[in-house]
Amino acid sequence: MIDFNTVDRIKKSSIEERIQIIELILQSVKNDIQIKSKTVGKTKFRQFKIRKFSLGEEVHVNRDEIYSERGF
Numbered sequence: 361m362i363d364f365n366t367v368d369r370i371k372k373s374s375i376e377e378r379i380q381i382i383e384l385i386l387q388s389v390k391n392d393i394q395i396k397s398k399t400v401g402k403t404k405f406r407q408f409k410i411r412k413f414s415l416g417e418e419v420h421v422n423r424d425e426i427y428s429e430r431g432f
Contacts, residue, residue, distance in 0.1 A: 370378060 370381060373381075
């Protein structure tokens with residue numbers, strides 16, 4: 361929330377004071393970004409389950425025959 365009285369005081373202040381305020385705000389934002397990047401960088405590993413399924417029967421593949429048909 362913006363306090364408009366503070367904004368009016370900033371508008372009436374000198375350029376040097378306004379620049380100093382901007383630098384303070386920028387430093388605050390940089391600190392917030394660093395804190396968030398440290399927490400975001402840590403990924404949690406989750407286990408997952410693999411469902412087994414059957415294709416009906418075991419399939420035997422002759423790779424030499426397959427590659428010979430392709431011209432390899």
